[in-house]
Amino acid sequence: MSGYKYIGKSTVRVDGKVKISGAAQYIDDLEFGPGLLFAEIVESPHAYARIKKIDCSKALKVEGVVKIVTGKEFPYRFGLYMHDRYIFAQDHVRFVGEQVGAVIARTPEIAKRASKLVRVDYEVLEPVLDVVTALLDNAPLIHPELGKYQHVPWFFPEKNTNIAHFRKVRKGNMNEGFKEADYIFEDTYTVPRYAHCSIETHGAVGLFDHSRRLTVWAASQSPHTQRHLFAEALAPLGIKHKDVRVIAPHVGGGFGGKAGVSMEILAASLATAVQGSPVKVLWSRAQEFYNTYQRQGVVAKMRFGVKNDGTITALEQKLYWDAGAYVEYGANVVNAAGLSATGPYRIPNVYIDSVCVYTNLPPGGPYRGFGYSEFLFGLESHMNEIAKKLKLDPVDFRRKNAICEGDTLNYGGKMNPSGLLECIDKVAKEIEWGKKRVSKDPRKAIGKGFALFWKAPAMPPNAASSAFLKFNEDASLNILVSAMEIGQGFLTVMAQIAGEVLGIPPEKIRVETPDTDRNPYEWQTVASHITWSTGNAVKKAAMDAREQIFDIASRALGKDRNSFYLEDETLKSRTEPEFALSLKNFVINGIMMKDGTFRGGPIIGRGMFMPEFASAISDPQTSQGGKPNVHYTVGASAIEIEIDRETGKITIPKVVLGVDCGKVLNPDLLRGQVTGGMLQGLATVLYEEMRFDSKGKLLNANFTDYKIPTAMDVPDEIVSIFVEHEQPDGPFGARGVGEHTMIPAAPIIANAIEDALGIRIKSMPITAEKIALALKGLDLPQASRAEPPVCFQKTST
């Protein structure tokens, strides 16, 4: 159909062999010799406290302890979008587990033993553990210096409050919209915090050598951004970007958790304290839970205006995010969600507040879905409730209001090409929407749920990707890029893209994880934008190489360069069918002329991509103007579930996800994304949840009590449906899809439960326990969370 040789084919993973053979090295596999030192972190036992005194004398006496470092040595702030985070706590600790100091020792055991001997005196303060308390007029200020923090221009912190960022979206006229409506539907939904649960925990090794060059090996999604943040934070030590090198080995899962800089700053800074010796910081599973980024909790209050015929006239959506102790990354989740909190609907009058609230819980941050899973749980649950009350079919109601190409987005731009309606229709057909099935088991109720989803990459407008492409003597290729393979299949797809342009089979192309000294710039592997953005850079690099090949051949052979094309590792001509010059004959050594001289030389392609049309500058009061999002990827999803009426336990015979990712570059890899994303999403709604005690301590920092799905929890059938309306600025028409596959999981379950049992559960997770008790008319104590004391009618500033 497409005429492509490699694009759209299920090319086998280029990183498959290295992984299944065990040859792939991860951070903890790397050897650093006998001089390697180990750091153990001294952690705060309190959610909020003032540090009175730190006494290291006992710990220093332990044999094998090399050095103990505290905040005194590194009085620096850092952060991705806002500089509100400290390398080590300074005068205050702001969450349980926060790093107060580090013991560097010859072995991990010595470091750990000694770390228990570091005595820290605290003045314990009353912690702020929820958004309600944080927003009270007399709430303690978690960051009294907020007004002084450096941040990106699209953040709007409110000094002398706990509001770190306030994103306002105002489109049309909300009051007019509600006047036009026949009905107004209002409700509140809550979502707790979640953990990424990568199988590999965070880890980093730093080496500051005697020439003052800093190298950090890190399990990373963002090598260049880490280099930049290390250089920024450690600039007072005279370190320049050129002196910092980040090497990223294979990674055992990211899901957003290894983006930006969290614990990696410890390896970078501790290395400078023990110049000449490498120092390793490896997170335990518990630390992985409480001291990396967490997915933020949210309380969503929404109000819809709808006409009798199902036309949505207005939406007011207020999102209060529990962003934790530091929001340098998490505030952008709040921002992105705010801009898109209508979901994929055409709504003329929109009023959104997305509020980033400091609390004394661990820092929030990026997590697959970047805020969209969180607000879509409420929004898509509420859409069903509206349809029910208006006696409309929930799919018809969604279809009627679904956003289409050219519709006006919340910030004023136009919607990109989209096959949303096609996704809706195909998914509805696949799940046999409208057809009721009754279980043979009288204890079981069967229900179906449906939801739409969308998501745009959330990134700075100038987030860039670049690529080098080097030919070898045999016309095989090495591609140098700095995005990360975190399971999504990125390396393979880059080989497919370059192979398609250059007529080289992907198995002859090597793409590996980066070293920032050698590989060109990449912003971060986040936002479902790598296939699109790095793909564009690789495509341009391949085209650059192709042009060089054409130039050399045309110059050496005197042929018309416009007649050339590449196929099967060979240069061919459209005008001379018999002409064929194997690439391996000249891509390194050039073409020999009659006089024995050569033309050409090693072919090195270079490609760069930055979305020059994007802008984050808009009216802070309305978000109108600018173009913060490069494109939206949309889709629909549906599920059929069986619920045991007595136990509340759910089994899933079938789940369907239809998505328009522009162009499917590798169907097998994309099906893998759908399976993995759907499972991850289903777990967030069915059993995962971070639970804290009344003092802010995480109660389930382990897989004993924080459950992620096993093979036994996989739905019987997962159907992927791919719709292709090409993205004009994407490589071969592709747009992002990685995060999207988990986003609709929560509302399809919530809606299916309602369909089966007639009960609407408005807080995640929806455990078997919650269902069983709800059926008995009992409310689960921990499910009843407080709501923010913000009046709906009050139009804030």
Added chain:
Amino acid sequence: MSITNDFEYVKPKSLAETLKILVKNKNAMVLAGGTDLVGSLKERTVAPDLVIDIKGLKELKKIEKKGGAIHIGALVTFSELIESKLVGKRMPVLVEISKKVASVGIRNRATFIGNICSAVPCLDSGPVLVAMGGFVHVKSRLRTRKIPAEKWFIHARKTARKPGELVIGASIPLPREKNGACYIKLGRYQGEDLAQASVFVHLSLKNKIPLYQIAFGSVAPVPRRAHRIEKALNGRKLNHELVTEARNLVASVVTPITDIRATREYRLLMCEVMLERALLAAQERLNGRGPAYGVNLI
């Protein structure tokens, strides 16, 4: 995570040597499967001076039929119980129980006796032992004791074992006549989990008179035998009314708490649901029908 406490390690070759070492070292701990001990060492919740590895004591690795009971040696793993022909034939519910313990990897190392020595409230090995009137066999240098299971479990993580004593095994009386049994464990998902609540039911016919043996797990500090329910049911044929009667007595038998794994309310409710299902399954199995042992009933 690594173990940071120093301790001595010894692997005795005989039971006599083990008991000698045990009596001399007050702060010693015994290693069998190690699936609990090593975790506790890493988390520093225990700090023994000496770890006595008993894996060299071959005589403790036996599953035997002796004097009308199944004897499970201290080194018998859950995987070995699952694979045992004797167990499969004479007490298949032990296979059902063992299959509910953790995951394959853990079951390959973890022992039945280790489980009752750790004696956490959610243990899977407890309900069967107390309901069937089993015994725990301990030995010290000077004496041997046979402790009834209901007296073995004293409190959460506390057993009747005295210093210097080694648990060498447990025995469970084999039912003489026609019988059916069932173990149901409530977890938060399909993967391996600690029990939120569990129930064990054994139903046998003695001179055609039904005899019920019932115990609950995870709903009290120790496995709780449901004497009250047994008394109400014994001698009566199972029917809908009897099941309802049994369900209504659950709240008087168990004392669940609310913790991170479940609320008291859910545990209570599920004990009723599971009791009903286990009673019905045990009866079906007694009659030679019903779900195969090991099938998920919840």
